[in-house]
Amino acid sequence: MPNPSDDIGRRIAPHIDARWSDNFITELRLSGTGGTAIGAALAEAESHVAASGLTAQEVFGDPRAYAQALDPPASADQSPRAIAGSLWPVLVQLIGLWLALGGARGLGAGEPARFGLGLVVLIGLTATAPWTGTWCLRLFFDHPVRGFLVWWAAFLAVLLPEALIPLNLPAPAAVTAAVGAGALACGAVAAWRVGRHKPLEDPVSAPTGYAQSGAASHGRGFKLAPLAIPAAAAVLAPIIWLIA
Numbered sequence: 001m002p003n004p005s006d007d008i009g010r011r012i013a014p015h016i017d018a019r020w021s022d023n024f025i026t027e028l029r030l031s032g033t034g035g036t037a038i039g040a041a042l043a044e045a046e047s048h049v050a051a052s053g054l055t056a057q058e059v060f061g062d063p064r065a066y067a068q069a070l071d072p073p074a075s076a077d078q079s080p081r082a083i084a085g086s087l088w089p090v091l092v093q094l095i096g097l098w099l100a101l102g103g104a105r106g107l108g109a110g111e112p113a114r115f116g117l118g119l120v121v122l123i124g125l126t127a128t129a130p131w132t133g134t135w136c137l138r139l140f141f142d143h144p145v146r147g148f149l150v151w152w153a154a155f156l157a158v159l160l161p162e163a164l165i166p167l168n169l170p171a172p173a174a175v176t177a178a179v180g181a182g183a184l185a186c187g188a189v190a191a192w193r194v195g196r197h198k199p200l201e202d203p204v205s206a207p208t209g210y211a212q213s214g215a216a217s218h219g220r221g222f223k224l225a226p227l228a229i230p231a232a233a234a235v236l237a238p239i240i241w242l243i244a
Helices: 004-012 018-030 035-052 056-060 063-070 080-109 118-142 144-164 173-197 220-243
Strands: none
Touching (some): 018 035, 018 056, 018 118, 035 056, 080 118, 080 220, 118 144, 173 220
């Protein structure tokens, strides 16, 4: 599905090469610039390119270096603190997932709830994402192979402890599964409310005077995203219960 921000970028800067524009926008995003400021910067670049008859590369040079030279103020909504405030419902859902799956494993084996260390690692990675996410994205942008290796290292850091390092926590399986289901439901409702009032998305906005400026709106993804982790639990829990 096309990215609406890309469409807005094309409308703001029709004379700028798409690759140059995408790299320019990406660098500003990684610097924590808000969508409105990105739209204004892109519109200014477009005006210079249209007036000169040259390409953006000829006028400004490397798009990432030009974006860095602009040194725009970071958006408060894109700060680690703001992102952390929007991600806490995800942490609640991850804890709920961990409890629900541990309870399902115990119910299937006729034992107390059983847990592995992997989801604890996943919760830790999610909690630090507001501070490490930009570094990871920049690594993918600058060095795709290294970024791919880091992604696999994170995946193994979750998978191996979950499989190889059991946690002996004496908890009734049925109670644990019920508490996990409750945490999943509460986290989903909280994620919907947080996303409704303060979404993480900050689309590029066209300055005043551009047709169809593309104001931010909530689409189907906003409504379904809070259900992703509960849906995973609904699929995985019966499977774990059967094979335990």
